[in-house]
Amino acid sequence: MSDVANDLLIEVKNLEVRFPIRLKKLFRTELQELRAVDGVSFDIRRGETVGLVGESGSGKTTVGRAILRAIDPTAGEVTFHCCDRDVDLAELEGESLREFRKNMNMVFSEGSHSLATMTSDMLRAFRPRMNLVFQDPYSSLNPRMTVRDIIAEPLIASGMMKSRAKIDERVREIAARCKLNLEHLRRFPHAFSGGQRQRICIARALVTRPDFVVCDESVSALDVSIQAEIVNLLKDLQDEMGVAFLFIAHDLSVVAQMSHRVAVMYVGKFVEYAPTASLFFHPRHPYTHALLSAVPHADPDAAFDPIRLVGEIPNPLDVPSGCRFHTRCPFAVEACRRETPEWREIAADHFVSCHRADELDFSRPAGTASRAETPVKAQG
Numbered sequence: 001m002s003d004v005a006n007d008l009l010i011e012v013k014n015l016e017v018r019f020p021i022r023l024k025k026l027f028r029t030e031l032q033e034l035r036a037v038d039g040v041s042f043d044i045r046r047g048e049t050v051g052l053v054g055e056s057g058s059g060k061t062t063v064g065r066a067i068l069r070a071i072d073p074t075a076g077e078v079t080f081h082c083c084d085r086d087v088d089l090a091e092l093e094g095e096s097l098r099e100f101r102k103n104m105n106m107v108f109s110e111g112s113h114s115l116a117t118m119t120s121d122m123l124r125a126f127r128p129r130m131n132l133v134f135q136d137p138y139s140s141l142n143p144r145m146t147v148r149d150i151i152a153e154p155l156i157a158s159g160m161m162k163s164r165a166k167i168d169e170r171v172r173e174i175a176a177r178c179k180l181n182l183e184h185l186r187r188f189p190h191a192f193s194g195g196q197r198q199r200i201c202i203a204r205a206l207v208t209r210p211d212f213v214v215c216d217e218s219v220s221a222l223d224v225s226i227q228a229e230i231v232n233l234l235k236d237l238q239d240e241m242g243v244a245f246l247f248i249a250h251d252l253s254v255v256a257q258m259s260h261r262v263a264v265m266y267v268g269k270f271v272e273y274a275p276t277a278s279l280f281f282h283p284r285h286p287y288t289h290a291l292l293s294a295v296p297h298a299d300p301d302a303a304f305d306p307i308r309l310v311g312e313i314p315n316p317l318d319v320p321s322g323c324r325f326h327t328r329c330p331f332a333v334e335a336c337r338r339e340t341p342e343w344r345e346i347a348a349d350h351f352v353s354c355h356r357a358d359e360l361d362f363s364r365p366a367g368t369a370s371r372a373e374t375p376v377k378a379q380g
């Protein structure tokens with residue numbers, strides 16, 4: 001890997017997101033806190049894809065949105081290393097935060113400005129660096145706007161470009177890279193298939209040349225063959241532009257193709273984070289092993305003991321003591337019920353939180369192609 005590959009873009013430290021929940025009891029309403037994200041720490045390097053997997057309700061979307069400040073973190077730090085300054089997104093508030101949310105883009109501090117005190121004009125002057133691609137390409141496009149206007153919107157909203165000619169040039173350029181043609185730009189979203197709509201969403205997300213994009217289940221609603229096209233498109237665009245992705249998905253095989261590193265989340269916490277090959281072929285957490293056991297292996301006779309997940313993911317309002325996975329873990333011992341396992345580096349760049357990670361071996365033979373061995377491409 002090049003130096004650039006190890007260049008940190010985002011550092012997340014002890015991120016917490018709690019939602020206030022009103023529970024109706026017989027004669028009263030009780031206010032409780034739902035810990036959707038409960039102390040997550042990880043980093044994302046420039047130009048890499050980090051896959052984020054876990055069952056529904058584990059907190060994946062909330063992590064992505066908290067990093068983008070689309071929702072407020074309750075605690076923790078999200079540091080965005082940009083230009084030659086580091087910016088703590090948790091500092092954003094007031095007008096700065098409103099501006100940030102309006103554009104759904106990241107802005108930058110320069111010199112010693114606090115983001116909280118920057119005026120909107122100053123904020124607009126900074127290059128937008130973050131964006132989001134949603135799951136549903138049908139509801140995330142305004143049906144009354146042409147494709148040209150949809151793709152141009154982030155450039156205009158951020159004030160990044162003012163001249164119509166320049167905007168049109170940039171829209172045509174990114175549309176061509178996303179394999180949309182000039183004729184498409186004059187049409188409205190209803191004229192397009194799911195795959196083409198997702199290309200429009202990707203063009204809109206990348207038109208400002210962001211450093212970081214969250215793809216939240218962005219290929220899940222598409223047919224398998226179209227999924228492959230979109231995954232290849234995202235990889236090509238990443239190689240060209242050096243953008244980093246947080247790729248949230250249920251489908252582990254798509255995550256393997258797309259990601260350089262993968263994080264596994266369970267009831268608000270990361271349980272494992274490792275380079276894709278390490279995670280897929282040498283998982284150290286029983287939950288990761290269980291998720292992978294559900295994926296058909298290239299060699300059906302390959303020798304490893306699959307385990308099946310039984311029961312439901314626990315309610316985040318009633319989190320199990322100790323290791324949160326112990327209620328469903330076939331390997332749980334007394335310590336798992338009592339003590340929270342520490343988050344530790346068990347091998348190079350391979351993090352896990354399991355009391356028994358040193359004794360359990362879930363290795364399986366390498367079989368399926370993954371992006372694991374592909375280094376993050378250096379950007380010139």
Ligand SMILES: Nc1ncnc2c1ncn2[C@@H]1O[C@H](COP(=O)(O)OP(=O)(O)OP(=O)(O)O)[C@@H](O)[C@H]1O
Pocket residue numbers: 019020021034035036054055056057058059060061062063316
């Ligand atoms: N705005 C909100 N208010 C209250 N609870 C919320 C809110 N958003 C999410 N939650 C809860 O937080 C937990 C994590 O939700 P989140 O959507 O982040 O999970 P997820 O892993 O992305 O799930 P999925 O794969 O189904 O999208 C869930 O229990 C969810 O019900």
